[in-house]
Amino acid sequence: MGVLMSKKQQxxxxxxxxxxxxxxxxxxxxxxxxxxxxxxxxxxxxxxxGSADGSHQANKEHTEQKDKDSKPGSVPNxxxxxxxxxxxxxxxxxxxxxxxxxxxxxxxxxxAHQLTPPTFVRPKREVNDDQPVDVPLGQREQxxxxxxxxVCEVWTADDLFPCRTCTRVFHDGCLREMGYLSTExxxxxxxxxxxxxxxxxxxxxxxxxxLTEEEMYxxxxxxKQCKIIPESCLVSDELLQYRHFVTKQxxxxxxxxxxxxxxxxxFAALDPDKKGQIEWSDFLYHESLSVLQKFxxxxxxxxxxxxxxxxxxxxxxxxxxxxxxGIITAGEARKAQTSWxxxxxKESQSCSVRLMGLCSPLFSMGISHVGPIxxxxxxxxxxxxxRDKAMENDNRPVTWDNFLRxxxxxxxxxxxxxxxxxxxxxx
Numbered sequence: 325m326g327v328l329m330s331k332k333q334q335x336x337x338x339x340x341x342x343x344x345x346x347x348x349x350x351x352x353x354x355x356x357x358x359x360x361x362x363x364x365x366x367x368x369x370x371x372x373x374g375s376a377d378g379s380h381q382a383n384k385e386h387t388e389q390k391d392k393d394s395k396p397g398s399v400p401n402x403x404x405x406x407x408x409x410x411x412x413x414x415x416x417x418x419x420x421x422x423x424x425x426x427x428x429x430x431x432x433x434x435x436a437h438q439l440t441p442p443t444f445v446r447p448k449r450e451v452n453d454d455q456p457v458d459v460p461l462g463q464r465e466q467x468x469x470x471x472x473x474x475v476c477e478v479w480t481a482d483d484l485f486p487c488r489t490c491t492r493v494f495h496d497g498c499l500r501e502m503g504y505l506s507t508e509x510x511x512x513x514x515x516x517x518x519x520x521x522x523x524x525x526x527x528x529x530x531x532x533x534x535l536t537e538e539e540m541y542x543x544x545x546x547x548k549q550c551k552i553i554p555e556s557c558l559v560s561d562e563l564l565q566y567r568h569f570v571t572k573q574x575x576x577x578x579x580x581x582x583x584x585x586x587x588x589x590x591f592a593a594l595d596p597d598k599k600g601q602i603e604w605s606d607f608l609y610h611e612s613l614s615v616l617q618k619f620x621x622x623x624x625x626x627x628x629x630x631x632x633x634x635x636x637x638x639x640x641x642x643x644x645x646x647x648x649x650g651i652i653t654a655g656e657a658r659k660a661q662t663s664w665x666x667x668x669x670k671e672s673q674s675c676s677v678r679l680m681g682l683c684s685p686l687f688s689m690g691i692s693h694v695g696p697i698x699x700x701x702x703x704x705x706x707x708x709x710x711r712d713k714a715m716e717n718d719n720r721p722v723t724w725d726n727f728l729r730x731x732x733x734x735x736x737x738x739x740x741x742x743x744x745x746x747x748x749x750x751x
Contacts, residue, residue: 535616656722
């Protein structure tokens with residue numbers, strides 16, 4: 325009798341377990357399949373074979389519900405809600421890259437093998453930033469490039485590619501794996517790094533990294549108020565609208581007709597290939613340089629220049645100063661500043677510069693942005709050609725110190741590898 329009662333109790337226990345499993349089948353639907361299988365095995369092990377029926381039924385219903393949910397069009401509302409969320413996430417990531425000074429990642433980057441990118445630290449203004457800087461004209465600095473790759477810290481002789489602005493050197497493979505160069509940009513680097521044209525590394529190419537945290541925050545706030553979307557191209561109407569807003573904010577007035585003409589001329593300078601739009605990086609670099617030009621003194625900008633840039637400026641000045649008295653005319657200085665940023669034709673690497681006497685000394689110094697101003701160049705408007713003629717008659721004396729301070733912003737603007745002109749001389 326005791327044995328019979330024991331079996332009866334066991335059956336009742338199994339039935340109770342099955343009822344429990346059935347009562348909680350809604351909960352089991354939301355759990356992962358492995359978790360449901362594990363609970364089934366646990367019930368079977370504890371209560372015997374009879375409990376398998378209820379658990380099997382729950383697993384079956386869970387599988388059917390999962391298949392139903394996975395059918396196309398079954399949850400249109402969830403898919404509709406997911407799309408704006410993904411777009412919002414992409415915009416948030418773009419704003420984060422902008423804040424941290426990182427560029428747009430190449431689409432063909434294989435992230436599985438990506439090296440860890442460096443952490444960019446924005447500069448801080450020093451107490452003596454605005455104090456005069458003594459840069460002797462006759463004493464060339466002749467900086468020596470580093471011997472090992474900036475990324476992997478390995479020396480491989482001829483396989484290292486130098487930056488034209490700083491002393492860093494890089495392996496092309498390291499740059500590719502870090503995600504800072506697309507396939508096209510990588511090939512351009514291989515072709516120009518060892519030539520007179522030169523190539524700027526990702527530290528020097530991105531002039532937005534010259535802004536302090538406070539300057540960058542102010543710029544980002546302006547972008548947000550103007551509804552500028554990071555990493556997107558801009559057409560001429562958008563640039564005009566942006567300029568109208570900034571002028572209204574700063575000066576409480578609208579742009580004049582002359583200022584609108586200057587904005588359109590700047591758009592043409594930022595769109596050298598005449599695509600009808602300007603790239604995000606070119607717009608960002610132009611705006612970053614504008615911030616530096618507005619809020620930094622010439623002495624402060626002069627402190628940013630590297631030894632290579634100062635040596636190139638010496639070569640420019642000395643090539644103009646034919647009588648070696650340390651003084652040139654204002655017209656000659658403005659010509660040098662104008663010519664500094666016109667990119668060299670990559671195919672010809674020609675030296676047909678209209679600045680007489682500048683070609684050979686500049687190219688022997690490895691200067692990268694001195695070149696001819698063609699009639700089709702964005703900088704070659706009728707008003708600028710008239711200005712060029714007027715400059716020839718400007719005989720005011722300019723010393724080496726004045727020339728270097730006035731040229732600092734234009735030297736910084738020559739850093740990016742882009743063929744766009746990021747700072748224009750005023751009309």
